[in-house]
Amino acid sequence: MPPKIISCIWCSKITKKNSFDQTKSSWRNICTKGYQWIHQLIEERGSDLETEMLICGKCLTMLYEARKRRETANGGTSLSKRRNKIPKVTKQNDTLDNLINIEGFCGDGNDEEYCIWCLKYSTETVPLSAAERISLLCDYKIYCSPNVRRCVNRCLEIPVQRTNEPTRLTAKQTISIINDLIDEVNRVKLMPIFLENDSVGSEEDFTAWTGWNLNQLMEMTSLIAPHMYKSKHRSPFEAVCMYWIKLKTNLSFRQIGTIFKIQTTEESIRRRVPSEKYFKKSRKKTRSSKTGTRSCK
Known part of the structure; x- marks a missing residue:
């Protein structure tokens, strides 16, 4: 019987079930109530909660560090306490939240702290230009925010595919991406065919x-x-x-x-x-x- 394949709920890192059993210290099952703050972050990304949710040690450490930074910036108020102060919203109001599901695309826009191509944290990165962001959208169907970054050393030629990051945009995000597309079309329309570094011609x-x-x-x-x-x-x-x-x-x-x-x-x-x-x-x-x-x- 082939070994069962499992993946990290946050970064989609894949491992075999037997490998997971041998290295439990680097993986965590986050289905318990103690990890409700992670459940909220997963839902904010637009992903669905699963019956069995595993997270790798690298992502768990990163989330704890991000949580600590947020608490420090908000004067020590934890994420769970701030969530409790927000009134509950019914499903009817959720449908009126202007979230637009972009079918066939991936990327939730939560991409400021890692490389959009290799999905690695703690690497030296540089921001992407508007043309590079539009290229990701058109060539690979990956949505990214204006604050997206990439490794300085150009880590990969083809970006890693996301399987659990559906693209759901607000009305403001949708307008922004449409404006970026219009600007890029106008730029290419007026761009000379023969250029030294960014030529349209072959x-x-x-x-x-x-x-x-x-x-x-x-x-x-x-x-x-x-x-x-x-x-x-x-x-x-x-x-x-x-x-x-x-x-x-x-x-x-x-x-x-x-x-x-x-x-x-x-x-x-x-x-x-x-x-x-x-x-x-x-x-x-x-x-x-x-x-x-x-x-x-």
């Missing part, structure tokens, strides 16, 4: 339109940028891309700017683009140096 797109790959274009930019005019409308990298696209397609700079979402204005439409005159001058210098070398010989 490596094949660079080669097809310019004849060069991304690394070659970046190397050209570093060499040519000191000889180019400054402009607030285009970056040096965009200008180099425009130059090679024009040579390959014979489109006008305005047409290129429209297709690739690069800003162009009447007075500075060609200003950031390295002129053919500069390249011809460079070629002449190269040829003259070669001729001089030959004549010396």
